[in-house]
Amino acid sequence: MSQPPKSIACPNGEWISYHHSHGSSPGVMFFGGFKADMTGIKAATLHKWCHERGIQFTRFDYSGHGQSSGLFVDGTIGRWLADSLLILDQVTDGPQILVGSSMGAWLTLLAAIRRPRRVAAMLGIASAADFTENLIWNNLDTTQQQHLLENGQIEQPSSYQEEPYPITMTLISEARDHLILNTTIQVNCPVRLIHGQNDLDVPWQTSIKISEKVASNDVCVHLIKDAEHRLSRESDIKFILDRLRDLIGLVKQSSSSSYD
Numbered sequence: 102m103s104q105p106p107k108s109i110a111c112p113n114g115e116w117i118s119y120h121h122s123h124g125s126s127p128g129v130m131f132f133g134g135f136k137a138d139m140t141g142i143k144a145a146t147l148h149k150w151c152h153e154r155g156i157q158f159t160r161f162d163y164s165g166h167g168q169s170s171g172l173f174v175d176g177t178i179g180r181w182l183a184d185s186l187l188i189l190d191q192v193t194d195g196p197q198i199l200v201g202s203s204m205g206a207w208l209t210l211l212a213a214i215r216r217p218r219r220v221a222a223m224l225g226i227a228s229a230a231d232f233t234e235n236l237i238w239n240n241l242d243t244t245q246q247q248h249l250l251e252n253g254q255i256e257q258p259s260s261y262q263e264e265p266y267p268i269t270m271t272l273i274s275e276a277r278d279h280l281i282l283n284t285t286i287q288v289n290c291p292v293r294l295i296h297g298q299n300d301l302d303v304p305w306q307t308s309i310k311i312s313e314k315v316a317s318n319d320v321c322v323h324l325i326k327d328a329e330h331r332l333s334r335e336s337d338i339k340f341i342l343d344r345l346r347d348l349i350g351l352v353k354q355s356s357s358s359s360y361d
Contacts, residue, residue, distance in 0.1 A: 111184070116169060118139075118167065118168035119188055120159070122151065124155045126356075127195065127198050127222070129200060131158070131161075133166070135266075136261075136266060142331075142338070144160045148160055161185075161188045174267050177272055178275060182208055185208050196219065196221035198349065200223075200224045200226065200345065203330065206225035207279075210288055214287050222291040222293075222352050224293045226296075228294055228307055228311055230281055232303065234273070241255075282307075286315045291351055297327070297328025298325065323344065
């Protein structure tokens with residue numbers, strides 16, 4: 102748990118840093134949020150919980166995040182998805198439960214669409230699917246949109262750090278190739294979605310919309326009335342771990358019954 106991260110080379114010459122613990126199947130793979138890294142409370146706590154129980158666990162930093170190489174302003178949803186698939190394909194072993202926080206939940210859905218045989222279940226935390234369009238672009242006024250189109254970048258204030266987030270037009274436009282809320286989401290595994298109704302960053306209705314669009318019939322949405330976006334309070338973490346425990350049991354039961 103206290104070991105320095107390992108890294109894996111990307112086709113473009115950059116590298117992705119990650120932590121991986123071997124263990125039982127199904128494994129758990131954590132996808133962080135926009136501008137977050139793998140040292141956050143949820144990522145570290147879930148890793149510790151899995152490690153103590155001998156469960157395989159993987160967490161990583163997208164390019165331009167944390168200890169991975171690259172610049173944040175060069176990032177796109179497609180690039181961060183490619184980073185995620187690289188870790189899924191080359192670091193993890195066997196079926197995985199993908200746990201995604203905020204933007205990470207959007208990426209878990211995109212990954213599950215592309216790797217249906219590897220993804221056994223999904224757990225979304227304050228899922229921010231399509232946030233680039235619905236929560237950034239659509240909330241800019243005409244002047245801001247024009248500035249972004251003409252200059253390629255604007256600065257957006259952050260609730261979690263003093264410095265504003267740089268938002269590029271490349272991020273917005275490239276993400277339009279990955280929007281999922283206007284069509285059926287071809288994910289057929291069990292899906293659990295947790296969202297705080299006091300979330301001021303991503304409306305809890307986003308999780309409801311995901312549940313309506315996902316092809317799987319095994320979908321549950323859990324709303325926590327007083328929880329905010331980060332869902333990092335002790336009670337929130339316990340709720341997340343309880344849902345993860347349920348999913349691990351469900352996947353194991355399904356796996357064993359398939360051989361009966």
